[in-house]
Amino acid sequence: MTPPILTRCPWTFRPLADPGAARSEHAGRELPAGWAGSGTLCVAMAGARASGKSLYIAVLVKQLEQLAEAHGRVLAPVDDYTERCYREHYERPLFEEMGLMAPTPRMAAEDAYQREPLIFSLGTWEVDGERRPWHLVVRDVAGEDLEQLPADPGQLSFFRYADEVLFLFDPLKVPQIRSYLSGLVPAQEPGGDPLRVLRNLLTVLDGHRPRLAVALSKFDTLQALERVPDSEWARIMGNHGAAYRRDTGLDHDAADSVLLDREIRSMLLRLDAADLVHTLDERYARAGAPFRHFATSALGASPQGAHLDRRGIAPYRCLDPIRWLLGSRGLF
Template sequence: MSSITCPYCFARLARERIGFRCAGSSGRGPGCAPRLDERLAAYTGSAASASLPPYFDPPPAVRRLGRGTPRRAACPECGQDTARRVCPECHNPLPGAYCETPGKIVALVGAKNSGKSTYIAVLLHELSHRIGAELGTALVACDDRTIERYKRDFHRPLFGDRRLLPATASAVTTPRDPLVYLLTRTRRRRLRQQDMSLTLVLFDTAGEDLRSRDVTDLHLRYLAAADAIIFLVDPLELKSGGGDPDGEPINIIARVTELLHVGRDLPHGRRLPVPAAVALTKIDALPLDGALQRNRTATAALDLNDREAVHEQVRALLYDWQAGELDRYLSHEYAEYGLFGVSALGGVPREGAVGTGGIRPYRVEDPLLWLLHQFGMLDGVR
């Protein structure tokens, strides 16, 4: 792995460029005192959280030889060893696990009111509990900010207070950190075990941030760096066929696709090698039959027959709703795409709160399981 992508500013970094931050002083021993890190303050928009021991570049020998970054380095000012690795562009900490594993950035995009925040909250909860146990995976937050943000903005209001989550605020007015998790899994291959891991980066993009092609630089870099993408679509918006054209699913998907093409500088007409999962949310509000009426069979593999049946049923729904252009566009632009139906809550909410039946997720894991299969972390069976 010769380079990585910073999960905060999404800059592509040669491994030998990864910097360090002094461990600082514990109060008695040697170590550098905190000082304002202007680059970090510019990223966070606040100087309050950017007073830290100093950043320093990797040792010159590492940069000269180009053999990747060491796990530790001595601070050139105080001489103390440190293992705190840092992005040289934005000066955010790079979790050690992120530097050592094949990071996969999964972009999550949807129009306003498509249920992005609720989907993230429930998906991560399921990965930590039911789905984690089923697949034999472990999901661990890579930094303290991810732990705090998930508890504050997602878990506590939805699972603790049973309140619906508000619409995602625009990153232009409310800067926020991505959620960065290490997902590990032991895969049994014939007579041996293979430990596999990837870093899951979720950055919940607000619908209004993608209403025009004049998106912020951060969103541009985020989408250009994505290894896979999950589009969330409100089926009621598709069925109505009306509303604001800027917020229509086909237009938002087209804008994101354009950014993905620009970020990869692909020849005209070549399909994107980025797997795209398009999920209809809130399907509990629709009369359903066939594959979408059945729960996914619990197994530590992807049921390819079920996957194909759901894909074809959602595809048929799109054409029934006169939205077949969405399927045609995806088949033209993406080498691999999948259609899904999910429900994060599993029931209709009541006056801003979770319904009386509680949170009963339905197939929320399907898009991610398909992506894990695309990444080679999950077998497919028929």
């Protein structure tokens, strides 16, 4: 069943009682111009420290711009804050300075720019026989705020009303993988505990079950395991017929997405993430809530210290988790 089309508050993700209102009753703020009656898709990022959430957002926006152009549309920021924030904190450090972004500050910090969402127009679409504008709202979240919940967890309540939560799992957190990769890719500091983050996320959700995309991030590091001689991982990553070895680019294939879901679930079990997999099975699958596994790499190659690989940026399957959401609404 297709979910109802809702006009949501971009700051709290809650549906507006009056879709045509000019002001959000939840945030007590004036809504962006052209918001009345629009379809709103809200995405919240989740993951431990150093899992790549901000890198993913930086690359996602660029790829969504390409996707919109391919469909004769324009992805555009709806306000000055989104345009300025994306440029200063995502675009400039990554695409112009060719370096890594600074860690996302905790919500309590004075410079916590991610307290405000990034809001983009997707253009006007006909869905369920009605033409209306559509917007995409994305909220970044510091890993520390999910590893150790704020004193007031209500600050994260927007997760409950998200159309999709995108949870990134960093394979470099697995000691065996770090050992295999020694000498193959530049060393990276492993982030926080993804299982702790997942459990805290479920606490924040408090019984709500928004669509959940679980992405194995930094997938380029796992692809490098093909070069480890006589190892189980060399055989796994050397299977060029697997869905996780194919980048679908701007295209989206529903059957391919289902196959990839099963492959990445199996891979997570081999990555000693059984507790995470079984927690998802119990709290999502058995509840009939929608969730799916993905593989993504925002950069396509491991950074050299604080700088990008000299070959540049080659994103891998970054659109997949968002295309799963967009496709459910008949967009793109």
